[in-house]
Each structure stands twice: as structure tokens, then as C-alpha cells.
Amino acid sequence: MKISKDERGVKLAQAALGALAASYAPYSHFHVAAALLAEDGTVYIGNNIENASYPAGVCAERTAFFKAVGDGQRRFLAIAICGGKDGKAEDYCPPCGICRQVMREFCDPAEFKIFLAKQEGEIREYTLEELLPVSFGPDHVG
Ligand code: THU
Secondary structure (H helix, E strand, O other), X not given: OEOOXXXXXXXXXXXXXXXXXXXXXXXXXXXXXXXXXXXXXXXXXXXXXXXXXXXXXXXXXHHHHHHHHHOOOOOEEEEEEEEEEOOOOOOOOOOOHHHHHHHHHHOOOOOOEEEEEOOOOOEEEEEHHHHOOOOOOHHHHO
């Protein structure tokens, strides 16, 4: 799927909401889905994938990023995230701290948009900088 900059909030939210059923969450029953927009317009979907050894599970956002980076993508514009118990996105589902740090590796903190979506179609919009202020990134190491 490819989408333009103008329609990205609503389209990414729709894509994430439509992907909630693909989560593998037999332990928490909390489904999360993410739709990540790469700089070239390609959208990558990710879901949380849990494990019987609990710490081996991975969040939806990181699944989306790792699929995209493995596909050769290095720069991203926006992500939509939704989640909830038994796959019902009744409330906003903010990204965890580890996922915010993974975003920081590949995204401009002032520009990268994070859309939180509820199933009724309500969307909240943040920048990565708002959700991860005074952050540590590749520029500090290189
Ligand atoms: N989860 C995500 O997929 N993304 C987040 O940012 C927060 C939490 C998942 C991990 C676990 O499978 C479930 O939600 C409950 O924590």
C-alpha cells in the first residue's frame, strides 16, 4: 500500500485498526497493531508477538520497524498505533519506552508523527520529540 502525506493520519489509523486481529497475544490478550509509513510511501504493518518465555515477546511498533528496516528502509515519516484488550481499541495505546527509542534511531524527532487511534475513528497526533524529549540518538554516538 502507498499513501500520500495529506491522507496519512486517517489512512495509517485505518490500516492499524484493520490489522489488530493479526496480533499473537495469547498471554496478555492485549492486541496492538502499528502501521508505519516509510519515506518512499510504503506502509509496513506490525503486531505484537508474545512468547511463552514472556520477555521474548516483541511490541507491534518494533515488529513494523524491523520488517521495514529488513526491507531496506531507513527513514520514516509517521506511525499509527492502536490496541486494546481482546483486540478492542477502546482507548489510546501509546508506544512503550523501548519502541520510542527504536523510532529515535530512524526518525527525525521533530518531524516524525505518531498517531494514536481508537476504533471509533478518533485520532491523537504527537511528534516523537513530544513523546521522547531530550533523547539519545545516532548523532551522539557517531
Ligand atoms: N505492546 C505493544 O505491542 N506495544 C507497546 O508499545 C506497548 C505494549 C504489547 C506488548 C504485549 O504483547 C502487550 O502489548 C501487553 O503489554
